[in-house]
Amino acid sequence: MPAAAKTVFRPYRRRLVFTYTLSLTEFILELMYPFTIGLAINGFIAGEGLVSIVPLTAVWIAQSAVGAFYQMGAARMVARIYTDISGRLALRDRVSQDATSEVAARVTMVENVGYALADVVPMLIGGIVTIVGSTVMLFLFDLRAGIVALALVAIIAGLQWWFSVRAVDLNQKINTLRESQVSVVVSAIPARITDYLRALTRLKVKFKDVETGVWTMADVFALAAILVVLYLVAGDGAYNAGAIYSMVAYVMNLTDSLENAPILVDEGAHLYDVASRVAAEVEP
Amino acid sequence: MPAAAKTVFRPYRRRLVFTYTLSLTEFILELMYPFTIGLAINGFIAGEGLVSIVPLTAVWIAQSAVGAFYQMGAARMVARIYTDISGRLALRDRVSQDATSEVAARVTMVENVGYALADVVPMLIGGIVTIVGSTVMLFLFDLRAGIVALALVAIIAGLQWWFSVRAVDLNQKINTLRESQVSVVVSAIPARITDYLRALTRLKVKFKDVETGVWTMADVFALAAILVVLYLVAGDGAYNAGAIYSMVAYVMNLTDSLENAPILVDEGAHLYDVASRVAAEVEP
Structure with missing residues (x-):
């Protein structure tokens, strides 16, 4: 988190820590589902009756309750942050005579931060808990299964790393090309427009092909x-x-979860970017 | 799909059908994972060795291959549609002397259609296949389990229906309030801005509370x-x-999958909206 963002979010530090502790608890409880379902299966097979479902029921209801508290708590925390920051932006900008549309755009930007805080952060927490937690649970059941899980995590992380290097390169080419979009459209020369659109889509298709290749390998x-x-x-x-x-x-x-890891990385980068920009607006 | 959208997408009809058949096949193959994993477990327990994993391996590799074909095919189909429609928009608008920024905005809108066609449609297909398919598989294993699954689908659909009625009402109030946002910000009267932000966040918190209540019930x-x-x-x-x-x-x-159903409904509505707007631009 950049320094400016730290300053902006400092007043909400305790609330953020409390809210995300709820979210973390929710995902750890969810991690217990396969284990407690296993206990229920064994209990029913052994003819132990209703006592078999006590662990699963307890974990499930605790998860639902913590999840509901998280949702309601996060909504209130986001509402508070949104009201504070939007209020500061709206009142400050009048003084500096900014264009109204810009102020409105910034208020919308603060809403994006709200979405990121309420939805993206728990998604990141959930992804990490599932990847780390499932590996740990496999180790607890069977050392060999744990080693297999760890090897899979390492291999897919390696593939993903290789892909991200290629992706940055291709994305740069796409963005460079895209910068000329408005001038090409304005020129209204059919051949230029057609060439531009062909070049852009060719790069995008190439990106997708590289991505597909990496994911097919990961799938094997x-x-x-x-x-x-x-x-x-x-x-x-x-x-x-x-x-x-x-x-x-x-x-x-x-x-x-490993299949969804690239989405987590994307969303994490986006969260960092949005938070930095809002912080720069509030504390210029 | 509105009539205008039908006209726009008619030239790509065969490609659309072919591409989404691949997507459907991919999800049906994925639906076979639990079944073929069950066969592998029983095969290993019975000491049948490597033959136990043949069904799972076949289904998995077929799914990976069909999935890769879908990704590459969809990327090319979207590229084609994007190039065609953007080209028509860019060339037509020069004649009618529209503002350049508007043309650029519309080209971006066509990109959103591309995203919707490549990512949202398969998400909808996957959600429906999983909900219907899992219920059918449970019926095939055990009539009573199938009836339980069907009852759960009906109950959650009912809860979701009730929620969507409440959500439309609350969303209308939020949108009505939001229409005054620019004028409130421009007024720069601190009390008005604070009141506006409080009213807006109160409605949003209420929305979240209703949603959380419904999902906690569904969870039980x-x-x-x-x-x-x-x-x-x-x-x-x-x-x-x-x-x-x-x-x-x-x-x-x-x-x-039932937990994700509301996201599917949202994304489906968004897809319909974006497709209609692009169609209206291309065939005014």
Whole structure:
């Protein structure tokens, strides 16, 4: 977080910490679903009846309650931050005689910060809890399954790193081209417009092809990890139905979350950018 | 789809059908994961070795391949539509002497249509396939589990319907208030600005509270459905570990997808809106 953003958000520090602690708690409780479902399966198979569902029910209801508190708390925190910052922007700008449309645009920008604080931050927390937590849970069940999970995380992180380097390069080319968009449109020379649109779409198609290639590779590694875990949990008869369910559910959750990791990185970068710009407006 | 949008998209009809058939195929293959994972578990437990993983591997690799074809095909289709429509807009507007910034804004609008066609439509397809497909798979495994799934879908659809009626009402109030935003900011009377911001955030907090209430209720029904399915699959010892995994995974996928249903409805409405506006520009 840039220094300016720190200054802006300092007055809300305690509320932010409290709100995101709720969000973190919610995701940790959610992480317990596969484990407690496994307990319920084993309990029912052993004929233990209703006592089998106590852990799952407790975790689920706690998750719902914490989730509801988070939603209501976050809405109020965002409302407070929005009212404060928008008020300061709206009142300050009158003094400096800025254009009205600019002020209105900035008030909208503050709304984006609100969205980011209420929705993007918990998405980041959830992604990290699921990736780290699923790996830890697999380690707790079976050392070998944990090692497989860790290897998958490392391989996909490597692929993603390689892709992000290529993506920055291609995005720069796209942005450079896009800067000429208005002048090309204004020229109204059909050949220039057609050439411009072709060049732009060619770069975008190339971007998508590189991205697709990386994700297809990642998908093959994910399959390999799932197959190894399936063999480990069911191959030597060491685990009962409940443990099998839990471990397979953890490895599936892990592969799903890793697939969404690039979205998290994008949204995180966007959050940083929006927060910096609002901070620059409020504390120029 | 409005009539104007139909005219605009008619030339791409075959490509659209082909591309979305790929997307549909991808999601149907993904729907087979829990089932084929169940087969792998049972195969390994029965000591059948590598043959156990053939169905899962086949479905997974087919899904990856179809998914990659979809991504590359959709990128090219969107590029084609973007080039055609943007070209027509850019060339036409010169004749009618529109402002350059407006033309540039419309070209950006066409990009939004591209995003909607490549990302939103498959999201809608995926959501529907998962909700309908998981329910069907549960029926195929166990009639009683299927009935539980169907009841859950009906209850959550009812709750969601009730919420959407309330949401339209609250959104109207928010939009009416927002229309006065610019004039309030321009007035620069501190008391008016503060009152405006307070009224706006109060409505937003109320919206969030209603939404949270509905989702907490939905969450309790989802838990009830999961508990009943767990009892059905594990309670009377009728199913082996593989079938238990599959059925529990289907009911969990169903509850996850139902949770995302409101996002699908929002994005679908947004897609309709963007397509109508672009169509109105191209065929005035």
